[in-house]
Amino acid sequence: MRQNDTLDFVHHGDKYFLHHLSIDCVIFGYHERQLKVLLLKWKNAEKWSLPGGFIKLEETLEDAASRILTERTGLSQLFLQQFHTFGEPKRSVRTAADIAHLESIWKTDVPKEHWLLKRTVSIGYYSVTEYSQVNPQPDYLSDECTWHDIHSIPQLVFDHNLIVTEALKALRMQINLQPIGYNLLPKKFTLPEIHDLYETILDKKLDRRNFPKKLLSLGIIKKLDEQKSIGAHRSPFLYKFDKRKYDKALKEGIVLAF
Missing domain, CATH: 1.10.10.10 (Winged helix-like DNA-binding domain superfamily/Winged helix DNA-binding domain)
Structure with a gap:
């Protein structure tokens, strides 16, 4: 996102995106008996989060989730499953330090009453892929986009640790109801x-x-x-x-x- 685009998003984002509703994606990667999750490290901060984003006004939920998935992995047409909605009243509260951090990156003031700083309900999606095929791409607010072992995930922002936990529960439940593996194994396997x-x-x-x-x-x-x-x-x-x-x-x- 370029500087002019950022200013437009902060001050006129209501022209493009739904307010108070976002998508968070839990992207599971499998490789050689390891299950990993793709995480973003915030720019100029020791904070980690899930890949996510807002929904464009004329975009379906599935299209928004697919867009976010492709932007972070470079892959398309992956298995994608909606699994839960996260809407606790204080789930997305931003501290004064968080706001100052955003403003330092965006290089513009964010009005205190801006919708970006208000309560946001998040729709959770998970995806599975062979992670050696992924080319992780950080977004504008991030320095890194890297894989983390499912057993050693750091403390994440907001309620993102809970989102990962619920996504893993959903994946394990789904594997008993639907076949999971087409995107995770070679075309021919033992x-x-x-x-x-x-x-x-x-x-x-x-x-x-x-x-x-x-x-x-x-x-x-x-x-x-x-x-x-x-x-x-x-x-x-x-x-x-x-x-x-x-x-x-x-x-x-x-x-x-x-």
């Missing part, structure tokens, strides 16, 4: 690889015999006539998602209940 994915997301051990049986019985993955060479006497068969059945399961839901 049963141990998809097993490790589900164990990492759920943070619990899964039976190595019953787990693949359940996935195969649902028909959302299928065995290929190919094997992956990973060492002496180790050449497990490769599998891939049946995209038609996968999309149908996403739309209609399934019961995995691991």
Whole structure:
């Protein structure tokens, strides 16, 4: 956002955005048995937050969430799920230091009665992706956009730690109702690889015999006539998602209940 754009946003943002309503995105990244979350470090401050933004007047909620997701990751058409609305009266209170910090970055005064400083209700969305494919991009108010392990997330601004907690709950619940993995695994994968994915997301051990049986019985993955060479006497068969059945399961839901 350029300086002239910033001035226009602060003083005339009501022409472009809905007031008191925002979107916060919890972007989960998976890679080699690690689950991470994408966070922004505020410019000139030791504060961290989730990627988020406001909703344009003529924009749907899903379009706004997709735009924010693409701006931060460089990726599009990722799995995106609305999971909760956060509206506690004091959730977005800004201190005098916060306001001074914003003004120092924007290089303009923000009127005390400005809608940006009032209570804001946030709609939470989560997404999942293979994080090695992401090119993290900070926004105008941030110095960094980096991945953090799900088990070592720093103290975040406002109620963003709660938003991450609720997003993780939703992801784990959803994984029992919808297949998660198309954006997280290679096009061809082994049963141990998809097993490790589900164990990492759920943070619990899964039976190595019953787990693949359940996935195969649902028909959302299928065995290929190919094997992956990973060492002496180790050449497990490769599998891939049946995209038609996968999309149908996403739309209609399934019961995995691991």
